[in-house]
Amino acid sequence: MAVTQQLARVPDIEFAEVHSTPEWLERILSFETGRPGDHLDLDWARLPLLRTCEHLDPGPAPLSAVKRALDGEVRIGAGAYGPVMALSSSAVVDIVRGLRTMDAGALRVALSDDQADVSGLIGTGFTGDPAEYLTGHFSALRDFYEGAASRGLSVVVWWD
Incomplete structure (x- = not known):
């Protein structure tokens, strides 16, 4: 079984429940909550994405946004493969501001132009x-x- 990075969008009210209701976290980790589309499987992309963004040096704010988006901020529990982290809805809004400054098309061009560096990054x-x-x-x-930001949701990040 492959271990991949997972993200789930959750309402703030549920995010607050994690400290008083351990069953809530288990439902998140079992993919039993949220609407279709409120879950993202990032595969093994975390480290290559982080390395690529560091290599492209978009500036401190966008790079911080990528790191926070991938790592979370607040430990809310333990998963099978490490800590379960989360970001409040206000942190999500802040992250979106940083991510919006990065262009996926420019990322693709930079990666296509430098194949030697890409293999080292990925x-x-x-x-x-x-x-x-x-x-x-x-x-x-x-x-x-x-x-998540448009709906005022928090995000939970873990490895599964």
Whole structure:
């Protein structure tokens, strides 16, 4: 079984319940809450996305937004493969501001222009087009957070 990074959008009221209702966290980790589309499987894209964004050096605010989006801020529990982290709805809005300054098209061009660097960023054993993989996952991450911000939702981040 592969271990991949997972994200879920949840209402703030449920986010607040995690400290008093351990069953809530179990429902999140079991994919039993939320509407269709309120879950994002980032596969193994976390580290390559982070390395790529650091390499492209978009500036401190966008880079901080990417790191926060991928890592969460507040530990809310323990999962099978590490801590379960979360971001409040206000943190989500702040992250979206940073992610909006980064252009997936520019990311793709930069990755396409420098194939030697791409293999170092994404790692060995990867099959397929790294630029497509990374820009697709970056766009999915940005869209996921935009959706959460537009609905006033918090985000939970974990490995499964």
